[in-house]
Amino acid sequence: MIIGDRKSLTEILDMIKDCRSILITGCKGCVTVCNVGGLKEVQVLASSLKIARKKEGKSIAIEENLLERQCDPEYIAELADVVHRYDAVLSMACGVGPQFLAEAYPTQKFFPAINTKFFGGATGHGVWEERCAGCGSCVIHNYDGLCPVSRCSKSLMNGPCGGSANGLCEISKDVVCIWDRIVKKKMEQGRLADLLTVMPAKDWSTSRDGGPRKSIREELTQ
Amino acid sequence: MSENKSGSNLERVLRAGHFAFTGECGPPKGANVGHLKEKIAFLKGNVDAVNITDNQTAVVRMSSWAASAIAVQEGVEPNFQMVCRDRNRLAMMSDILGAYSLGARNMLCLSGDHQRFGNHPEAKNVYDIDSLQLIALAKKMRDEEQFMNGEAIDVAPRLFIGAACNPFADPFEFRVYRLAKKISAGADFIQTQCIYNMEKFRLFMKMAVDMGLTEKCFILAGVTPLKSVGMAQYMARQVPGMDVPPGLIDRLKGASKGKAAEEGIKIAIEQIEEFKEMKGVSGVHLMAIEWEHRVAEIAERAQMLPRPPI
Ligand code: SF4
Numbered sequence: 001m002i003i004g005d006r007k008s009l010t011e012i013l014d015m016i017k018d019c020r021s022i023l024i025t026g027c028k029g030c031v032t033v034c035n036v037g038g039l040k041e042v043q044v045l046a047s048s049l050k051i052a053r054k055k056e057g058k059s060i061a062i063e064e065n066l067l068e069r070q071c072d073p074e075y076i077a078e079l080a081d082v083v084h085r086y087d088a089v090l091s092m093a094c095g096v097g098p099q100f101l102a103e104a105y106p107t108q109k110f111f112p113a114i115n116t117k118f119f120g121g122a123t124g125h126g127v128w129e130e131r132c133a134g135c136g137s138c139v140i141h142n143y144d145g146l147c148p149v150s151r152c153s154k155s156l157m158n159g160p161c162g163g164s165a166n167g168l169c170e171i172s173k174d175v176v177c178i179w180d181r182i183v184k185k186k187m188e189q190g191r192l193a194d195l196l197t198v199m200p201a202k203d204w205s206t207s208r209d210g211g212p213r214k215s216i217r218e219e220l221t222q
Numbered sequence: 223m224s225e226n227k228s229g230s231n232l233e234r235v236l237r238a239g240h241f242a243f244t245g246e247c248g249p250p251k252g253a254n255v256g257h258l259k260e261k262i263a264f265l266k267g268n269v270d271a272v273n274i275t276d277n278q279t280a281v282v283r284m285s286s287w288a289a290s291a292i293a294v295q296e297g298v299e300p301n302f303q304m305v306c307r308d309r310n311r312l313a314m315m316s317d318i319l320g321a322y323s324l325g326a327r328n329m330l331c332l333s334g335d336h337q338r339f340g341n342h343p344e345a346k347n348v349y350d351i352d353s354l355q356l357i358a359l360a361k362k363m364r365d366e367e368q369f370m371n372g373e374a375i376d377v378a379p380r381l382f383i384g385a386a387c388n389p390f391a392d393p394f395e396f397r398v399y400r401l402a403k404k405i406s407a408g409a410d411f412i413q414t415q416c417i418y419n420m421e422k423f424r425l426f427m428k429m430a431v432d433m434g435l436t437e438k439c440f441i442l443a444g445v446t447p448l449k450s451v452g453m454a455q456y457m458a459r460q461v462p463g464m465d466v467p468p469g470l471i472d473r474l475k476g477a478s479k480g481k482a483a484e485e486g487i488k489i490a491i492e493q494i495e496e497f498k499e500m501k502g503v504s505g506v507h508l509m510a511i512e513w514e515h516r517v518a519e520i521a522e523r524a525q526m527l528p529r530p531p532i
């Protein structure tokens with residue numbers, strides 16, 4: 001799923017400093033699962049903003065809302081009646097949400113309350129880690145299911161680099177060297193030979209480098 | 223390992239069976255050509271080629287191709303370094319052509335330190351291709367006279383292709399295989415990371431010799447004299463993939479006051495003497511960081527002079 005972190009209260013307060021009323025809309029998709037933009041988080045943000053604004057002596061009216069998904073025009077349409085009642089709308093979905101909202105309601109102002117970060121999953125309570133960079137041409141079968149594109153700090157196809165030490169990446173003691181894992185797994189499984197040929201340069205045209213991407217499923221477009 | 227692939231002096235020295243000696247020079251943090259020339263002058267005649275670093279430790283400096291061209295003007299053979307961090311394949315190929323056109327005949331292919339270490343940690347990193355793919359690219363440009371996409375090159379760059387190798391990074395058991403991969407990708411010579419743990423290096427070299435790798439490629443052992451106890455401790459603790467044994471730090475500590483640097487040089491000279499005898503080692507790469515003015519003395523004391531004429 002898509003993982004994000006909420007922006008700081010200070011940053012959000014600054015974005016909405018000229019608003020006297022706002023609508024905060026969450027999303028039941030990924031951001032609910034990663035506890036950043038679901039119902040509870042919408043409520044917490046609404047009350048934090050109210051308290052902060054009260055302290056500043058500039059109270060604010062806030063409506064709380066939760067959409068099934070903000071990446072689907074069908075659900076975005078549900079806001080048609082309320083969206084213009086407020087000075088602005090704060091979206092707690094990933095970066096897709098405020099864009100779909102802005103496309104549907106071009107005269108309203110939308111602010112992102114979330115910093116959208118990566119595709120990943122939970123590795124412990126309250127901990128999410130990156131697993132995929134959406135390169136558009138998956139090669140993880142070559143690396144025993146461990147993705148060097150998203151998980152090696154240099155996206156090396158032929159690692160590990162000379163900075164790998166004690167299973168950790170050169171960039172930080174908090175970052176695992178995925179190449180250390182790949183090599184050890186291959187060795188344990190007796191498949192070291194897989195790593196002995198030089199992997200050719202990757203074709204990045206399927207990734208973001210090839211420009212904004214689109215997926216068309218012909219059978220569904222009829 | 224007989225036929226010459228480039229017009230490189232380093233290649234000629236190695237193929238003639240001499241024990242090679244290369245140095246290193248970091249371009250200035252600015253356009254201070256005068257200072258660069260001074261540093262290069264300290265190395266002239268004392269080494270066979272000088273590595274010109276490429277935004278080393280991810281700190282912006284004068285471009286490595288431009289500094290290499292200045293070395294050529296000064297009559298010193300550069301070993302033009304290129305990292306994968308700052309350029310995509312287009313920029314790499316054009317810089318290879320540019321550096322070659324300005325007289326570079328050696329090139330060292332590196333991944334490059336992550337920008338998080340440097341002075342612009344906010345930068346995007348490129349890593350379009352990795353160091354092995356860069357080696358293969360330089361070889362394709364030279365031997366097949368083609369760009370990466372297969373298009374013909376109008377006058378191909380004939381470079382002596384180098385790569386780095388860090389026997390002290392992990393996992394240790396894989397390091398010799400990664401060396402083998404670099405050789406199969408096209409590396410003609412290897413310069414290793416600074417060696418302090420001689421025991422581990424001996425073991426590594428034995429593995430490389432047993433696998434026949436030293437028959438296919440020239441290996442230059444990396445030496446960086448330790449200037450002080452502080453530097454040794456910093457290398458041991460802060461530089462990932464650097465292995466400075468405690469015994470070595472103790473030896474520097476044991477030196478009388480003000481004599482740690484001299485002890486560091488003594489250690490480096492002892493290492494060079496051992497490398498001369500070590501099976502599979504074809505030379506030494508001396509990285510005397512900001513100590514270019516002491517290279518002549520080290521070369522003299524390690525009996526590396528005179529260098530074979532260019
Ligand atoms: S190889 Fe590409 S698609 Fe597959 S997991 Fe990695 S980034 Fe995602």
Ligand code: SF4
Nearest residue numbers: 152160161169170177
């Ligand atoms: S240390 Fe490992 S994860 Fe980090 S850049 Fe090097 S190979 Fe990639």
